Amino acid sequence: MKPFAYVAAGSLAEAVDAHGGRPGSRYLGGGTNLVDLMKLGVERPDTLVDLTRLPLDAIEETGDGGLRVGSGVRNSDFAAHPLVAARYPVVSQALLAGASGQLRNAATTGGNLLQRTRCSYFQDISKPCNKREPGSGCGARDGVHRDHAVLGHSAHCIATQPSDLAVALAAVDAQIELRGPQGLRTVPATTFHRLPGDSPEQDTVVVPGDIVTAVLLPPGPAGLPSRYRKVRDRASYSFALASVAAVLDLDAGRVRHVAVCFGGLAHRPWRATITEERLRGAVPTQEAVRQAVEAELLQAQPLRDNGYKVGLAKNLACDVLDTLVRSASA
Amino acid sequence: MANHSGHSGQTSSRITLRVNGEEYTLTLDHRVTLLDALREHLDLIGAKKGCDHGQCGACTVLVDGRRVNSCLLLAVAQQGTSVTTVEGLGDAATPHPLQAAFVERDAYQCGYCTPGQLCSAVGMLAEVTAEAGSDPTTSARRSALTRDEVAERMSGNLCRCGAYPRIVDAVLDVIA
Numbered sequence: 482m483k484p485f486a487y488v489a490a491g492s493l494a495e496a497v498d499a500h501g502g503r504p505g506s507r508y509l510g511g512g513t514n515l516v517d518l519m520k521l522g523v524e525r526p527d528t529l530v531d532l533t534r535l536p537l538d539a540i541e542e543t544g545d546g547g548l549r550v551g552s553g554v555r556n557s558d559f560a561a562h563p564l565v566a567a568r569y570p571v572v573s574q575a576l577l578a579g580a581s582g583q584l585r586n587a588a589t590t591g592g593n594l595l596q597r598t599r600c601s602y603f604q605d606i607s608k609p610c611n612k613r614e615p616g617s618g619c620g621a622r623d624g625v626h627r628d629h630a631v632l633g634h635s636a637h638c639i640a641t642q643p644s645d646l647a648v649a650l651a652a653v654d655a656q657i658e659l660r661g662p663q664g665l666r667t668v669p670a671t672t673f674h675r676l677p678g679d680s681p682e683q684d685t686v687v688v689p690g691d692i693v694t695a696v697l698l699p700p701g702p703a704g705l706p707s708r709y710r711k712v713r714d715r716a717s718y719s720f721a722l723a724s725v726a727a728v729l730d731l732d733a734g735r736v737r738h739v740a741v742c743f744g745g746l747a748h749r750p751w752r753a754t755i756t757e758e759r760l761r762g763a764v765p766t767q768e769a770v771r772q773a774v775e776a777e778l779l780q781a782q783p784l785r786d787n788g789y790k791v792g793l794a795k796n797l798a799c800d801v802l803d804t805l806v807r808s809a810s811a
Numbered sequence: 812m813a814n815h816s817g818h819s820g821q822t823s824s825r826i827t828l829r830v831n832g833e834e835y836t837l838t839l840d841h842r843v844t845l846l847d848a849l850r851e852h853l854d855l856i857g858a859k860k861g862c863d864h865g866q867c868g869a870c871t872v873l874v875d876g877r878r879v880n881s882c883l884l885l886a887v888a889q890q891g892t893s894v895t896t897v898e899g900l901g902d903a904a905t906p907h908p909l910q911a912a913f914v915e916r917d918a919y920q921c922g923y924c925t926p927g928q929l930c931s932a933v934g935m936l937a938e939v940t941a942e943a944g945s946d947p948t949t950s951a952r953r954s955a956l957t958r959d960e961v962a963e964r965m966s967g968n969l970c971r972c973g974a975y976p977r978i979v980d981a982v983l984d985v986i987a
């Protein structure tokens with residue numbers, strides 16, 4: 482690991498200033514991803530700006546029925562908050578499906594959304610990787626890519642976005658609040674992460690110096706039936722091979738609102754807009770759900786060794802939606 | 812702390828760590844993790860280095876009462892916190908109830924994961940109590956923990972010897 486300076490920022494302005502948008506600066510949240518990557522030599526910062534002393538750790542009601550979750554709120558506290566668990570079960574479930582009790586106690590909301598991919602080539606500095614070193618090639622494309630993307634990948638990168646939380650936030654149409662050198666702005670969770678295209682080094686729309694200050698959970702889906710389901714290689718403490726976050730509301734037996742988002746399949750949480758369009762206004766029979774999910778997954782472009790993800794994602798989405806239909810009709 | 816604020820090129824700091832109720836002031840390179848500070852600088856070798864990447868839980872300690880992986884925390888960022896290691900839970904003469912239950916149940920073979928299992932279980936039970944505390948309808952929560960739920964909540968601690976069934980037994984003994 483390279484020696485680095487450490488700054489415990491006392492205010493947001495001081496943090497933005499200490500970071501300065503310099504290529505060698507990194508913000509420090511819980512450190513559970515950044516410190517790991519520093520040990521691996523993937524991250525080589527010369528300055529760490531610690532955000533955990535800032536008052537970014539509150540969960541507040543927004544007056545319009547939504548919630549504002551500070552970026553410093555630890556994953557375990559976010560998941561256990563009674564208003565989050567009651568109004569946005571899918572968000573609590575996604576958080577609790579991630580990592581371990583210890584990691585969730587340290588991990589922050591902001592750091593969770595900005596964690597880097599778990600692609601093993603990205604994490605190994607002796608291997609080619611366009612995300613880590615643009616232009617060096619993609620080791621995974623013809624290598625070990627069982628965990629990699631089946632949707633929206635490019636010739637340059639086939640990595641998946643690892644955060645479970647990000648998938649649930651996209652499903653509830655959350656907004657991400659950013660404070661950067663240019664001031665405050667909000668970005669929809671659905672477009673916060675990017676597709677890789679020809680610049681896979683850029684995971685998200687965040688620019689150097691931006692601080693994620695909060696996640697805004699909107700009033701719309703609050704209290705609607707919602708669910709997160711994740712499949713991994715073992716029962717717990719493992720990243721998603723595929724996951725689904727969904728929200729459903731019925732009106733007289735027809736779909737009034739539906740949101741379906743896949744995790745583990747793409748470089749960003751994948752909102753199944755085709756599925757949603759087909760189901761909106763329809764009677765959600767098992768057959769209708771199956772057809773709507775299949776229509777979305779027709780776009781899949783599996784690689785040599787990850788075709789299993791398409792069938793897995795289909796079964797998962799059908800199960801989650803059928804379960805939600807039953808609980809919404811009950 | 813020497814360079815508490817403001818940008819400076821300094822790569823080490825003089826910090827005070829509070830561990831098991833005692834304060835230690837030492838100058839540490841910023842790269843030192845809490846785990847290495849405990850083991851290499853404070854001679855507290857209870858917390859173990861299994862993987863050094865957050866993947867095994869052998870390094871679990873309590874920071875302000877919450878279980879965390881000390882291998883992924885930078886020591887310099889722990890200024891002002893209160894750390895409890897397995898040494899702080901109890902000793903042979905006055906063991907923590909969980910330590911006693913682990914001995915009683917023989918909840919280990921090689922023992923390498925045990926300090927992490929113990930700190931994790933203490934933190935886990937505190938989490939369950941806190942959840943129950945925030946919702947009176949679940950006040951029976953702790954005693955209602957099932958084997959599966961204990962296993963899920965303890966999944967951040969791997970045991971290469973596979974002592975899992977007895978670890979769950981020991982945890983359930985303590986809450987019974």
Ligand SMILES: Cc1cc2nc3c(=O)[nH]c(=O)nc-3n(C[C@H](O)[C@H](O)[C@H](O)COP(=O)(O)OP(=O)(O)OC[C@H]3O[C@@H](n4cnc5c(N)ncnc54)[C@H](O)[C@@H]3O)c2cc1C
Pocket residue numbers: 507508509510511512513514515516517532552553556578579580581584587588589590591592593594595596597643644645646691692693694718719720721864865866
């Ligand atoms: C063994 C293991 C298993 C895991 N399993 C899962 C899993 O199943 N599902 C899952 O979702 N995650 C999983 N994780 C990842 C874990 O959730 C993340 O490491 C964690 O959420 C990152 O949060 P942090 O606060 O520690 O981030 P840090 O490591 O502090 O930071 C991560 C990145 O975000 C930047 N950053 C941090 N905070 C901010 C901010 N407020 N504004 C701007 N930039 C910021 C940092 O500079 C860094 O680039 C796992 C991790 C490990 C080690």
Ligand code: SF4
Pocket residue numbers: 598600601602603609610611612613618619620621622629637638639640681
């Ligand atoms: S998939 Fe992306 S992250 Fe993995 S090696 Fe290829 S370019 Fe790198």
Ligand code: FES
Pocket residue numbers: 859860861862863864865866867868869870871880881882883
């Ligand atoms: S040594 Fe920290 S989790 Fe393995």
Ligand code: FES
Pocket residue numbers: 918919920921922923924925969970971972973974
């Ligand atoms: S007792 Fe040997 S690793 Fe758990």
